[in-house]
Amino acid sequence: MFPSEFEYRRAESVEEAITLLAEQEGQTEILAGGHSLLPTMKSGLASPDVVIDIGGIDDLHGVDRGDGVVEIGALTSYSTVAGDDTLHDAMPAVTQAAEAIGDVQVRNRGTVGGNLAHADPASDLPAAVLAADATLHAAGPDGHRTISADDFFTGLYGTALDDGELLTAVEVPTHDIGTYVKKPSPSSGYAMVGVAVVIEFDDGVVDSARVAATGAVDHAMRLPVVEEELVGTTLDEDDISAAAAHATDEIEAFELMDDNQASAEYRSTLLEVYTEQAVTGVTDRSGTAP
Ligand SMILES: Cc1cc2nc3c(=O)[nH]c(=O)nc-3n(C[C@H](O)[C@H](O)[C@H](O)COP(=O)(O)OP(=O)(O)OC[C@H]3O[C@@H](n4cnc5c(N)ncnc54)[C@H](O)[C@@H]3O)c2cc1C
The missing domain is CATH 3.30.43 (Uridine Diphospho-n-acetylenolpyruvylglucosamine Reductase; domain 2)
Structure with a gap:
């Protein structure tokens, strides 16, 4: 058409x-x-x-490494993020999500800012930026402001951006230990469910955990009960499955997406299984909990 x-x-x-x-x-x-x-x-x-085509705005392209933070320009492609080995060490949850998007054409053309601003309920990056506790930068007629990822995704294709505002960058705190896993839709590649995890350890015990999901409800969301359950554990197998069992605790049954890709019931199961996989992935990738 x-x-x-x-x-x-x-x-x-x-x-x-x-x-x-x-x-x-x-x-x-x-x-x-x-x-x-x-x-x-x-x-x-x-x-x-x-x-309004913003593709030619040079300032919005590229990645800057700062002290404890990576700033990604809104027009940076997923391939740029996923193709940089140093970024895999600096923000694994985000690079793994970028790597998991679509196919090579989509990863070459799709932009980090477009993905976040569009806020498709099945997009991969929203879960990763939530888990990574990112900050989004917006510019508009009243100047520049920052929005925490926690406040950014407001509903189906809904964000905290005001009319007339442009998303200019996303600032990701560096994290050593993080992961993203997804169950891709066989037809589109979008996430039927995707889960991102960022964990900090203190002397072998989980000090803080941020766990976020996409594809489950109409916008990406944190899984606060799973996070609480993980803190204070050493992430052994039993800890992980006990925590993952709480993946749907904060979600009412009617909120789960139910469409021709997956029923609400199937999504609920996927959410628990992929939460367990994501947290297990954290321990796999770092050898054992430090
Ligand atoms: C075949 C196919 C497979 C895909 N698979 C996946 C997948 O597996 N996972 C996934 O996450 N996504 C997937 N996508 C979506 C893809 O990642 C899109 O590129 C992304 O959702 C939007 O980014 P974009 O740069 O293309 O934005 P555009 O399409 O150019 O814009 C999308 C919307 O965002 C707004 N917008 C864009 N940039 C800004 C900005 N800087 N500030 C404010 N508003 C802005 C626009 O107004 C528009 O409404 C797929 C797409 C296709 C075609």
Whole structure:
């Protein structure tokens, strides 16, 4: 199918993009990698009056390593993130999620910012940035602000970004021990359920744990009871399965997604199984708990 007619505008800077966003009348969409926007436009699910292409904004491309933090520009591709071995050591939960996205074409074109701003309930990166306790940077007519990943995902395709705001970067605290695993949809590759885990140890005992899931309900979410159950353990097999048994504790049955990919009941089982796998993956990848 062909999209309906729209006006195409191209921004060369963040400031120009914000001005263009403020000037437009009617429905406006930002074009980043185009891998979610263009299919929805072609299928008629989105018919924006104006499309603002931000792909040429150099400042939004690339990865910066700081002290205890990695800042990823919104237009950075998944391949750039997944293809850098040093990033695998610095933020394994995020690089493993980037690696797990779609196929090579999608990973070359899709952008970190587009993935997070689009907030598809089955996207991989939202779970990883939640587990990693990331901070998102937004720019808009009122200037720059930061939003904690905990506050960013608000519902089905919903985020804390205001109208006219652009996601410019995501800042990920470095973490030695983290992982992401998913059950991919056989048809699309999106996560039927995906779970990310970031853990810190103190003298062989779990000091803090952040566990987050995607694909289960209409937006990525933390699994607080699992986190509480993991703290204070040494992550032996029994600790992990006892904690994973709490994966759905904070989810009402009606909240679980139920569609032609997976029933709510199946998703509930997947969530427990993949939580167990993700935490086990943490111990596998680091040898034993330090
Ligand atoms: C075949 C296929 C398989 C896929 N498989 C997976 C998968 O396994 N896992 C997964 O997570 N995703 C998957 N995707 C989705 C893909 O990762 C998309 O690229 C991503 O969801 C959107 O990123 P984008 O850069 O393409 O954004 P676009 O499609 O350009 O934009 C998407 C939306 O986000 C908004 N937006 C984009 N950038 C910004 C920004 N900087 N600030 C504010 N708003 C912005 C736009 O207005 C638009 O509404 C798949 C897509 C395809 C086509």
